[in-house]
Amino acid sequence: MFSKVLVANRGEIAVRIIRTLHELGIKAVAIYSIVDQESLHVQLADEAVCVGGARPQDSYLNTTNILTAAIGTGAQAIHPGFGFLSENAEFARMCEKCGIVFIGPRAATIDLMGNKENARETMQKRGIPVIPGSSSYITNSYDAKRVADKIGYPILIKAAAGGGGKGIRRVVTPEQMKQEFNNAQREARISFGDDRMYLEKIMCNVKHIEVQVVRDRFGNSVYFPERDCSLQRDKQKIIEESPCSVINSEQRKILGRYAIKAIEAVDYLNTGTIEFLMDKNNKFYFMEMNTRIQVEHTVTEMVTGIDLVKVQLMIASGEELPFSQNNIKLNGVAIECRINAEDPKNNFVPSTGKINYLYLPVGNLGMRIDTALYSGEKITPFYDSMIAKVISHGHTRVEAINRMKRLMQELVIKGVKTNKDLHLSILGDSSFLKDTVTTEYLEKNFLPIWKEREKNAAV
Incomplete structure (x- = not known):
């Protein structure tokens, strides 16, 4: 070590x-x-x-x-x-x-899987279903429109070297393609130094499901219970949970087999995440692979009791995985809420300033708060707006949600605006409680009603 x-x-x-x-x-x-x-x-x-x-x-x-x-x-x-x-x-x-x-993984693996089009081709060769899309890189809006006409609208333009929601645009009609493609390509060039793009068919009424994987240099591979990351705004995850309540044990095994196939295909090393979309028939389609620890790795740790950063360190130092697939047991349900320094009532504008007062709830089982906040710290405009992650764990989903509500109600951050109240509203939403939400739910269904309600309450 x-x-x-x-x-x-x-x-x-x-x-x-x-x-x-x-x-x-x-x-x-x-x-x-x-x-x-x-x-x-x-x-x-x-x-x-x-x-x-x-x-x-x-x-x-x-x-x-x-x-x-x-x-x-x-x-x-x-x-x-x-x-x-x-x-x-x-x-x-x-x-x-x-x-x-x-x-982390080898540089060659980062190159291969970091490029979304290469990743798609690799998965297809291994028999893993992928989201319908372009078969090669696209460098101009003319070719993008030609490919989109074949695939069918709506279309998602994505940066080949992308991540974190950058270089992505939604296109509903052919008339939008030129402007949106150019905007996405410009953002990709600035963010990644690579302006190659590809297109994906937008699949409606789907869930965003991802699988944490680890593999050591001896070829030992393990997958963990899936995470449901469907609650998103502007392609950014808001709330994540593990496991997904609408996936059964047999479907979980199918996901796991796909994930293991994926990492073995690229001789993967260390931790990574295979991301899928799941349609209304619970069929899975490979979307991309993230060759790093994820923000939401915490929920996986909570339901398995395994410290993923510790695992990363062990693998990187040349040690063998200390557990096998049979040792991975699913224990209860975990939920993570991302706390951002932003103003949801004002188009989510980032908020900066000094933390004048901070109270992080403590006590009782099944809670965790990951943050670097302390009273007196200054939130600057130079970095990502996420300032804390609140994680709850329960024997059931209902217990985890109730525990999260308690944590969010007790949490106090003064000096900057946050999305805490938005989280509380989501946690009480009927569709969230039934777990019927899809990737479009928050923006299309929840936020318009929530903003109107907040506007009326302020009058």
Whole structure:
């Protein structure tokens, strides 16, 4: 096992990784930008190095400065968390050249699976159903329209190198294609340095289902109970839960077989997530693979009792998985609510400022809050608006929901606006309680009514 690891991230995920490192007796090195000097991850780490200015490209994406910090502090490995450099194949190669272990899959795998069109082709060859779409890269709106006419509208334009909801546009009619394609391509070029695009048929009334997988260098592969990530806004997940209440044990096994086929097809190493869409007949279609730890990994940990970051570290250090598929047991239901510093009543505009008062609920079984917040911290405009994750666990879905309601009611964050009240409204929504929601439900059905209700209440 490593003796010192650099965490190439910030916020709650950096704090979460540092805590596991310390539990394993591993020293943690933090990096920070000039505006993050007082951040919690910096305070918790054994060492901390400033790697640049406030803008991500000057600090948390500054590969030269990060590697210099790792070498200078004697770190043997780098954990990238999620976002930033976590799916950057070139950074993984740079780590290898510097003799530093990248805690994640091999660079070649990141390249292959990070490119959505390559991933689709790989899955098709293994007999895994994929979402209907283009068969090759698309670089201009003319070709996009020609392909869309064959597939049929509505269409989703997606960046081949995309992730995190960037470079994605919905197109309902041929007349929209040129403008939306150009906008998506421009965003992809800025976000990923790669403007190759592909098209997917928009499947209506579907659930977004994903499967956590791990594989070691000895070829041992394991999948975990699925996560339902259907509650989304602007392709960003809002609430996640495990397992999906409308998937039975036999369907879970089918998902697992698909997931294992997928990771064995690319000789995968470490943790990853296979994402699917599930139609009304509970048929699954491969969507993409994320070659990193996910924001919502917490719900998987809650229902299995397995620390996934610890598993990442073990695999990266060359150890064999300490468990097999038979050891993965599903225990109850877990739900995660993402708390963002934003104003849902004002088109979800990000909110910045100083945390004047903070109360994080404690006590009772089945609760967890992952955050880097503390009273007096400043929320800046430079990074993602997610500031906390509230996770509940119960023997049943009803118990997990009720526990989450209690947590959200007690949670207090003053100084910035948050989406806490929105979460409370969702948790009481009849469709959510029945688990009939699909990927379009929040934007099409829930939010219009919620916004109108909030508007009238303010009068």
